[in-house]
Amino acid sequence: MILKNIEFLITQNPSREVLKDIDLRIDGDTVTGIGDLQPDDEEVLKMSGKLVMPGLINAHTHASMALLRGISDNKKLMDWLEEYIFPAEEEMDAEDIRLGAILASTEMLETGTTCFNDMYEKPDKIAEAVEKTGIRAVLSRAVFDWDGDGEKRIQKAKETVRKYGDHPLIRPSIAPHAVYSCKTETLKQVKKYAEKHGVPYHIHVSETRSENQDHLEEHGLTPTEYLEEHGLLDSSTVAAHSTWLTEEDIELLAEKEANVAHNPAANLKLGSGIADIPRLMQAGVNISLGTDGPASNNNFNMFEEMKLTALLHKRKDPEALTPQQVLDMATVNGAKALGMEEEIGSIQEGTKADLLVLDTQDTELKPHYGKQGIISNLVLSHTGHPEKVFVNGEKVVEDGEALGVNKKQVLKKAQRKTEKFVQASENS
Numbered sequence: 001m002i003l004k005n006i007e008f009l010i011t012q013n014p015s016r017e018v019l020k021d022i023d024l025r026i027d028g029d030t031v032t033g034i035g036d037l038q039p040d041d042e043e044v045l046k047m048s049g050k051l052v053m054p055g056l057i058n059a060h061t062h063a064s065m066a067l068l069r070g071i072s073d074n075k076k077l078m079d080w081l082e083e084y085i086f087p088a089e090e091e092m093d094a095e096d097i098r099l100g101a102i103l104a105s106t107e108m109l110e111t112g113t114t115c116f117n118d119m120y121e122k123p124d125k126i127a128e129a130v131e132k133t134g135i136r137a138v139l140s141r142a143v144f145d146w147d148g149d150g151e152k153r154i155q156k157a158k159e160t161v162r163k164y165g166d167h168p169l170i171r172p173s174i175a176p177h178a179v180y181s182c183k184t185e186t187l188k189q190v191k192k193y194a195e196k197h198g199v200p201y202h203i204h205v206s207e208t209r210s211e212n213q214d215h216l217e218e219h220g221l222t223p224t225e226y227l228e229e230h231g232l233l234d235s236s237t238v239a240a241h242s243t244w245l246t247e248e249d250i251e252l253l254a255e256k257e258a259n260v261a262h263n264p265a266a267n268l269k270l271g272s273g274i275a276d277i278p279r280l281m282q283a284g285v286n287i288s289l290g291t292d293g294p295a296s297n298n299n300f301n302m303f304e305e306m307k308l309t310a311l312l313h314k315r316k317d318p319e320a321l322t323p324q325q326v327l328d329m330a331t332v333n334g335a336k337a338l339g340m341e342e343e344i345g346s347i348q349e350g351t352k353a354d355l356l357v358l359d360t361q362d363t364e365l366k367p368h369y370g371k372q373g374i375i376s377n378l379v380l381s382h383t384g385h386p387e388k389v390f391v392n393g394e395k396v397v398e399d400g401e402a403l404g405v406n407k408k409q410v411l412k413k414a415q416r417k418t419e420k421f422v423q424a425s426e427n428s
């Protein structure tokens, strides 16, 4: 297939080229040509007046929590979890996890996300949603062991790694929930497994101030120091949040080449704090971007997350972050965090064809001041509504609508579920 005469191609290649009036060839799941291309008995899509860019990567989320969107909006993290989220999750069965993930994947695709990094229960059900909608995902069975079922969860987490090692849309990861919810032995055991299989080690780190203080009191180390002490920090670590880091923590993350998944909306909503992203970047830490679950966001729109990131870190210094740096977080940096930088996050010969098609005649994209102005419009102006979306070479969104789902039915079912979740939290 050839995408012919693309007005602007945002490549996100190493020199961050924005190409004008250019063609792009997709063979199967892969981008195989960029330039002035002659169609060779293949489908041609006319792209004049269109902008093509890499699909965005949500580096930290819990997709199925889409069903809990808006269940509680005015609580601190621990109260929010204990009074609302945990009781509702107790009621969540396999079908709910599947339905929540379908709702989430639909929203993600329609707002321009083509890959998400998930941590939750029953990943097989989330995999069904991935296959149905055609989105790409990194899936894990969350591991924690505060209730005596740790061993069972570890086995399931390992099973997930074995099962999805060779899937066209799914990569597995290992995801211990956090240092405070897993025993040291558990953290180490699953790390060994992640290393053996070369998969990411996805963990919540220093989300709240009290989490940090409690950990310091109990262990005499910050969560980051503790991870380092036990050999759990390296380039496969995806540290979600990293809101409360000391200067030593930042240096450790940089030295060990660990990745941070920044979740500014969730951190603001739960009053958890603001991660010092400019300082982390200055230290050389790879910063990716995530929405976290939609009960704490309350959506999956990575264009919104980019704008929020840019503005949040400009509050003290308007020169802190450029739009290009923020776009990098949502594309190439996310890919790097997941160990997939050769495949996704940029559009180059040999990368997977995960891309968005936007209309350059959209008011949000005009005018633009040169090529940098286009990037600026994408990060600070566009609100996330691609016309078409391709994942792995397959068209999964057309005219702004996800193709793989009966949306009306999904929305109706999701609405019906609210009753039982509200009851669960009221009874808690």
Ligand SMILES: [Zn+2]
Residues within 6 Å of the ligand: 060, 061, 062, 204, 240, 292, 293
């Ligand atoms: Zn999270």
